[in-house]
Amino acid sequence: MNKKSLPVGKRARHVLRSIQTVVAAGLLSTSLTGCTTITQPIDGVPANRLPDTFFVEPKNDLVPIDISLLSLEPPRDYQISGGDILGIYVEGVLPFNPPNAPPEPPPVNFPGEQSILPPSIGYPIAVQDDGTLALPLIEPLDVEGLTLEQIREAIRDAYIDNEILRPEKARPIVTIIKERTYDVVVIREDASRLNTQSLAAEYIRGTSDRSASGTMVQLPAYQNDVLHALVETGGLPGLNAKNQVKVLRASEADKRKRSQFMQQFYAQQRALMLDPCACPPELPEDPAIIKIPLRVKPGVVPDIPKDEITLQDGDIVYIESRETEVFYTGGLLPGGEFSLPRDYDLDVLGAMAIAGRGVGSQVSGGSASIIGGRSSAVPPGIVYILRKTPCNGQVAIEVDLTKAINDPKSRPLIAPGDTIILQYRCEEELINFGIATFFTYGLRELLR
Template identity: 70%
Template structure:
């Protein structure tokens, strides 16, 4: 009798275990456990090699903008295309003998000019750097100051016996400085802010145009000030300068020609891994933010702009990340000047830590359920590869090493763990059917 009782208890336990297993399997199938139906083979974030985590940018400091500006000389030095006001009594203008001298004309500067009013007849410095005046040979004036030019004119007329020493009192003023025509192209005026919307779209427009910069103001900073100031948040943290000289144009063309020729040869190998396009050595890139203690190597020749040079502010349209799974799907712009970890990225996408969804089971959204606890980061790697980084959100809240920074091109997929879906299904089933059954039994 005792033996039969023992066998009966054993069979009851076996049936109970089988029933629990079947119930668990049925619950898993009803909830559509994404861990089983849509598995993602990820590597836990805290076990990943540091090579997959670029250095943070929170500690970057702005570059001193004074490095982008030329320091003007104490006295203006002349060059081709400067327009001088010259008055030489008895010569310019010519006066007949015994006639009273004519007064010099007065010239007022343009509205936007910083020059004071000047006097004298306008004479331009020629392309060869000379100044052509009546009765004497052209004078070389490039690199001279106004006072030096005045003295040179005086000595020349005295040495040529045109004016006596006491009558040689020329007046030399600056009517208009020489200017440099620079092209500025800006892609940072699209009107989108660092919010949840992506950068791509009709708002990406380029502005700018031709800017005339006076001598000693023909630098990168003045070109930016004339077209709206420093690059905005929609632009990359750098300024590109493309030189207009034929040598630089040929250098850029040769660089691209050689690069693509190498690519065509290498692509015949089936195991070929295409590298990223390297930086064009003929294009000057000026950073706007650097690591603490780093002084950018920017010299005067780098920031000096000549006729036809192009200042280019590039849009950072590729600095976005994507969301999916239980996160609202979309494309989101990454901040330019500070880092964004996965928790902040989820909040920016509209889903915070601890927020449950209505997809966990019947009735879960009404009574609250277990929130999703697994986030996967799909990150691109060289050679068109991909790595899946697994982020346990419960661990990420307490351990910063398990909270990786989001990088451009990342895709964030939020999922329930299998046990979370089962719990949510059980909670929803109980509150939907269990309470009804209790009320029915009480009646």
């Protein structure tokens, strides 16, 4: 019998049965696919209920320090120390001339290509490590910390006091042939800085090279500071390096201090492992390592002592990579590992955008991919931030995306190590299942 020939009552009952079939199919689909908020629940705490200790400190307002604080101020007159090579000429003594022979002219020395010193006059005499200067016929002179003029007067007085030269003949010449240098090792874990924009883009995508490079540099006196070491090896740290500089001293005392520090820490760790309820402490700051920040809060002038930026032979300047400053994504977000920006804050909405899912965008998957292959009509409305806490704990921060869009205070900042999981609410999944089921089966049944 044709449906059009059915009575009105039977026709209404047929439409009702069709609608019931659609609803049953939708409920069956829901029961088969499951609601993730029920089958995979996450015990989250709303962001507005957590204390401030669970949130990261913002860094948008940090400003770069005055980089001149990383350099030494040279004195008005160069002060001699061990390692300097002086040009000295003393008529009749250096070089020695027979009484009736005419004096020899002093030699002229020209500096190397990298030196900024002017040409010098005299025979090269090195200042010893103890700061003494050995000259013919007199006892070694202590010239540590003296200027060229003071050394000239000391040499003149020594030859006159020992009755080697008469006052009218004592006219020594003292110049600098080569200033002392300091060998410093610079280790950098930031990549080449030939193209800063491409480097930043590659690092945000997680494809940049983070391998370390080491360089031995020779720094002249009064340029043996952190700033000159950085300039010689490529400049300030790149985007994939931390905004700080570490200085490791090469002295035996500092090496022993670092070794004792590590031994004490691991001994404490082994003792705590015997107690299953004890919380193992994190590795504290090494007191033998100098950390110099490169960005500070506005109005804060960092107190960087002169001895912290002064480098000696064998010291190590270390630029550390930010390879651990990453966050992870899961759930309805594409799974992956993404690097955090160095100089500005990243909230949960920005992290979702970096992962490839902007707020409010349609997400394929879930019920839509099972029924009809359509995109979801209602976007997911909740995201969880899984954040590590001390003692190997974890807190799940629940973020309502609707509130986060309208209220900036409801957008927690992302911290290193966070895992971001995007999910549907149960009612959102039901609506998506229902809409997909209706447009797949409902219209067909109604048209019948």
